[in-house]
Amino acid sequence: MPLIVQKYGGTSVGNPERILNVARRVIETQQAGHSVVAVVSAMSGVTDSLIKLARQVADKPTDREMDVLLATGEQTTIALLAMAIHSLGSKAISLTGAQAGILTDGIHTKAKIANISPRQIRKYLNEGYICIVAGFQGQTLQGHITTLGRGGSDLTAIAIAAALKAKMCEIYTDVDGVYTCDPRVVPEARKLETIDYDELLEMASSGSKVMQSRSVEFAKKFQVPFEVRSSFNTNRGTIVKEEPLGLENVVVRGISIERNQAKVTITNVPDKPGTASRIFTTLAEANVIIDVIVQNVSMSGTTDISFTMNGDELEKIGGMLDAVAREIGAGEVKRQKGVAKLSVVGIGMRSHSGVAAKLFECLGHGGVNIQMISTSEIKIAVILDEVKIESAARLAHEAFGLSADA
Ligand code: ADP
Ligand code: ASP
Ligand code: MG
Numbered sequence: 001m002p003l004i005v006q007k008y009g010g011t012s013v014g015n016p017e018r019i020l021n022v023a024r025r026v027i028e029t030q031q032a033g034h035s036v037v038a039v040v041s042a043m044s045g046v047t048d049s050l051i052k053l054a055r056q057v058a059d060k061p062t063d064r065e066m067d068v069l070l071a072t073g074e075q076t077t078i079a080l081l082a083m084a085i086h087s088l089g090s091k092a093i094s095l096t097g098a099q100a101g102i103l104t105d106g107i108h109t110k111a112k113i114a115n116i117s118p119r120q121i122r123k124y125l126n127e128g129y130i131c132i133v134a135g136f137q138g139q140t141l142q143g144h145i146t147t148l149g150r151g152g153s154d155l156t157a158i159a160i161a162a163a164l165k166a167k168m169c170e171i172y173t174d175v176d177g178v179y180t181c182d183p184r185v186v187p188e189a190r191k192l193e194t195i196d197y198d199e200l201l202e203m204a205s206s207g208s209k210v211m212q213s214r215s216v217e218f219a220k221k222f223q224v225p226f227e228v229r230s231s232f233n234t235n236r237g238t239i240v241k242e243e244p245l246g247l248e249n250v251v252v253r254g255i256s257i258e259r260n261q262a263k264v265t266i267t268n269v270p271d272k273p274g275t276a277s278r279i280f281t282t283l284a285e286a287n288v289i290i291d292v293i294v295q296n297v298s299m300s301g302t303t304d305i306s307f308t309m310n311g312d313e314l315e316k317i318g319g320m321l322d323a324v325a326r327e328i329g330a331g332e333v334k335r336q337k338g339v340a341k342l343s344v345v346g347i348g349m350r351s352h353s354g355v356a357a358k359l360f361e362c363l364g365h366g367g368v369n370i371q372m373i374s375t376s377e378i379k380i381a382v383i384l385d386e387v388k389i390e391s392a393a394r395l396a397h398e399a400f401g402l403s404a405d406a
Contacts, residue, residue, distance in 0.1 A: 002167040003035040007157035010044035011174040012231035023084035035125045039135045039157040042073025063108035067147045074134035092130040097137035104138035104146045111146035116163040151212030158215045162222040172231035177238030180402040181255040188403040196243035206343040207258030251348035252400040258341040260311040268331030271298035292374040340389040343381040362399035368392045
């Protein structure tokens, strides 16, 4: 029987009624003649509550124990969904990440999948069971429980679909598919029928959390086509696959926003080899992820270097940059919270010009000041004041004609 992997996110399994709804959908898929693996997330809000709970007993809980704790969220859902399916008269079995054969490296809280041995899944599918697999978790060779980073159930589903060569992987969530922008921010956003892996990857890694970005990277690498759709209706969703670059490629496919960013500027950095390296090596050693970097043209032997990072990480770098600035003979270190990033994405940008000009023009007319700019082959991103981010997204959405009735 052809295999379908389905993934149900937190909202889709958010209460007993919704778990029963998922049970019915999974059973219908099996009755339509498919083998079914259902990957599930923790019920909505559970992972966040567990993180809060941990912080109430320890300032800095270890990553290993965090993983043991967080994995319980998904474990609750697999058991409840299996019970719900039993109550409706079908065969189902729950499997933890380890039981499903998901082997990871030992980087707790953001482990990478090293291998999948889906022997048990295959055995149960052959016996007619619906397999319910806990998303977001795996285990190391030594048997330690690991988790795959926030939103990691998407990755579990894509990886299992790849390992079992599933006919289709369906990602069920609380929206009908991938939209031209987060519909909570731009109500006129339009559902896309298809999107290319590279486009969704750029959108996901620049703030569109409809899919975890690592899962899209994995899907591209192993050419797993998948569909993002809603668990609350039967509408067709968005098909994600490799798009051949053709004449019809739209220039701008979508817009992403990322809030809660911080901007750091180091002034009067001596313009000589090794100074940038000294700054960014220090940040890398502190495991701080840096996003946009801008260095000004050198004036009289010194320059200013600015970069952005996640706002919550700003405290993590403490006085470390002041020390580096002193050491290299630079000026002051200015920190600014409350900035955000807006990205305009589309593979058509590879062969079209004028996108940057149009973006800057619409933001300028709307009175939105651009603080930093960064580009890739298929993306233009700008750093803005966070209070302006929603209006900026609406301006750009309109300027690029992305709305349904455009
Ligand atoms: P799940 O719990 O099912 O994994 P998520 O909350 O992780 O769901 O992702 C779904 C949410 O992603 C939607 O509710 C929507 O607000 C948000 N989102 C952000 N950008 C987009 C986009 N471009 N298209 C659709 N949804 C988006
Ligand atoms: N429960 C995890 C999280 O909230 C994983 C997931 O939902 O995909 O991040
Ligand atoms: Mg998600």
